[in-house]
Amino acid sequence: MKVETYDAIVIGAGVVGLGITYELSKQQGLKTLTIDQGYPMSGTSGATQAWIWVHSKTPYKYGQLSLASANRYQELQEEIGDIEYIRSGGIAPIFSKQELYDAKALQLEMSKANIPVDLLSREEILKLEPNLSPNLLGATYSPIDGHVNPFKLIQRYHLQAKINGAHFSFYNGVRALEKTEVGYKVTTNRGVYEAEKVILSAGLWSKSIGEFLNIRIPTHTSRGQILVTEPTEPLIHHVIIGMRQLSNGIVLMGFSKEDVGYDRRTTMDVLQDTAEKSVNLVPKLKDVKIVRSFSGIRVMPNDGLPIFGEVSEQKNLYVAVTHSGMTLSAILGKSMAELVTTGESSFPMEAYSIERFKGREENQ
Amino acid sequence: MEANQVIVCHCEELTVADLKMAFEHGARTFDDLKRMSRCGMGHCQAKYCFDAANDHLANWSKVPVECLPNTRHRMPIRPVPLKVFIEGGFHEG
Numbered sequence: 317m318k319v320e321t322y323d324a325i326v327i328g329a330g331v332v333g334l335g336i337t338y339e340l341s342k343q344q345g346l347k348t349l350t351i352d353q354g355y356p357m358s359g360t361s362g363a364t365q366a367w368i369w370v371h372s373k374t375p376y377k378y379g380q381l382s383l384a385s386a387n388r389y390q391e392l393q394e395e396i397g398d399i400e401y402i403r404s405g406g407i408a409p410i411f412s413k414q415e416l417y418d419a420k421a422l423q424l425e426m427s428k429a430n431i432p433v434d435l436l437s438r439e440e441i442l443k444l445e446p447n448l449s450p451n452l453l454g455a456t457y458s459p460i461d462g463h464v465n466p467f468k469l470i471q472r473y474h475l476q477a478k479i480n481g482a483h484f485s486f487y488n489g490v491r492a493l494e495k496t497e498v499g500y501k502v503t504t505n506r507g508v509y510e511a512e513k514v515i516l517s518a519g520l521w522s523k524s525i526g527e528f529l530n531i532r533i534p535t536h537t538s539r540g541q542i543l544v545t546e547p548t549e550p551l552i553h554h555v556i557i558g559m560r561q562l563s564n565g566i567v568l569m570g571f572s573k574e575d576v577g578y579d580r581r582t583t584m585d586v587l588q589d590t591a592e593k594s595v596n597l598v599p600k601l602k603d604v605k606i607v608r609s610f611s612g613i614r615v616m617p618n619d620g621l622p623i624f625g626e627v628s629e630q631k632n633l634y635v636a637v638t639h640s641g642m643t644l645s646a647i648l649g650k651s652m653a654e655l656v657t658t659g660e661s662s663f664p665m666e667a668y669s670i671e672r673f674k675g676r677e678e679n680q
Numbered sequence: 681m682e683a684n685q686v687i688v689c690h691c692e693e694l695t696v697a698d699l700k701m702a703f704e705h706g707a708r709t710f711d712d713l714k715r716m717s718r719c720g721m722g723h724c725q726a727k728y729c730f731d732a733a734n735d736h737l738a739n740w741s742k743v744p745v746e747c748l749p750n751t752r753h754r755m756p757i758r759p760v761p762l763k764v765f766i767e768g769g770f771h772e773g
């Protein structure tokens with residue numbers, strides 16, 4: 317069988333892998349191949365709410381990373397075309413005294429990263445969003461939060477990378493990954509490929525691909541179920557924890573997190589609960605029709621933070637596995653391209669190294 | 681009217697040419713088309729366009745239409761207001 321050779325191979329073409337592919341494609345003369353067992357949105361990136369969310373990402377350093385990514389989206393909007401990135405502002409509603417204390421702590425933590433978080437009273441929040449329930453005690457608000465059109469983002473990354481000369485192979489699952497003298501050999505169901513460097517960005521599936529080289533990627537799964545309404549009158553104007561309204565009037569609602577492995581079904585109990593929470597938040601939604609539901613599986617690093625960078629025992633093997641991949645793809649892409657081509661990234665990424673799990677219980 | 685300007689998905693106003701473009705970028709199943717172009721995500725939830733879009737896919741990729749995967753159908757079958765979804769019904773006040 318003929319072996320194709322590249323400088324770098326990216327495994328997984330979700331938003332994270334495509335963000336990396338796009339940034340790598342800007343390097344003159346670097347020959348890359350991005351492989352996916354399906355099509356770019358067949359993983360988690362095709363079933364997402366796509367908020368670019370910053371203001372409750374604690375600890376503050378993680379907030380800084382999210383902010384750097386949000387800022388990078390503003391540049392990307394110019395570089396790759398309209399991805400409908402909009403800074404609508406984000407609201408986290410407060411229903412209880414305990415949440416109020418937590419909000420004060422959050423405000424303090426985020427001030428260390430210069431991320432503006434306002435604590436709004438009931439009157440203030442109702443002025444901002446008149447359709448929210450008057451049962452709220454208040455809310456935190458930040459103008460930095462927003463959203464992107466995930467379909468457009470992924471298409472633009474893909475098309476622009478293609479124009480820049482990146483190679484792609486879809487419907488081609490990776491079946492083995494081995495070390496060679498010069499780098500790595502990637503065996504798929506359609507062929508064998510070799511590269512000096514490999515970047516593992518296969519979301520949920522990274523864990524099992526890592527096992528080919530005895531790398532433990534400590535993650536678990538978290539299913540999210542989403543209800544989708546018909547287009548309706550403008551009801552909310554910001555991203556509100558749990559929901560957002562698209563420009564075409566559709567409202568997406570989801571609050572659930574369930575560790576159920578790779579099961580992507582939607583279930584009645586969770587959808588009922590989602591409807592109830594939504595109506596408690598925005599009472600007018602009670603008469604709006606639901607047309608559709610969907611579910612997606614998030615990959616969750618065991619300590620909640622991104623896993624990013626070169627693996628120390630496997631030179632030239634890099635991982636990028638995270639939740640909130642929509643928020644983070646811009647900064648992860650940029651940092652990975654820098655790391656792969658120069659050995660360093662301009663944004664400090666050391667804290668996200670997989671090495672942090674060594675000797676930790678989560679790694680068992 | 682040119683054949684490729686024929687509308688396949690009426691809810692989302694997508695033509696044969698729109699779907700062909702998604703195909704050319706690697707879409708091979710109805711769900712790929714859906715994510716790439718919104719085909720099937722309109723009010724009727726693919727009840728109208730599913731067969732037609734699949735016929736085009738089968739033709740372009742030279743795969744028998746019976747071999748293409750079905751799209752996932754999810755709740756609700758017919759649009760219903762949120763209050764109907766809430767367990768025990770919705771109580772005013």
Ligand SMILES: Cc1cc2nc3c(=O)[nH]c(=O)nc-3n(C[C@H](O)[C@H](O)[C@H](O)COP(=O)(O)OP(=O)(O)OC[C@H]3O[C@@H](n4cnc5c(N)ncnc54)[C@H](O)[C@@H]3O)c2cc1C
Binds near residue numbers: 331333368517541642
């Ligand atoms: C309901 C829900 C709501 C969410 N809301 C938000 C949000 O508002 N904001 C936010 O930032 N994030 C959100 N997320 C999380 C976000 O969607 C994910 O973090 C992101 O999509 C992950 O992207 P990824 O590229 O890592 O993974 P994926 O998109 O899953 O990509 C991985 C790819 O790897 C491929 N692959 C797997 N195995 C192999 C193999 N053996 N060979 C080749 N290819 C392979 C898959 O086919 C897939 O395309 C949400 C997630 C869910 C489920």
Ligand code: FES
Binds near residue numbers: 688720723724727
């Ligand atoms: S015709 Fe395509 S969704 Fe209705």
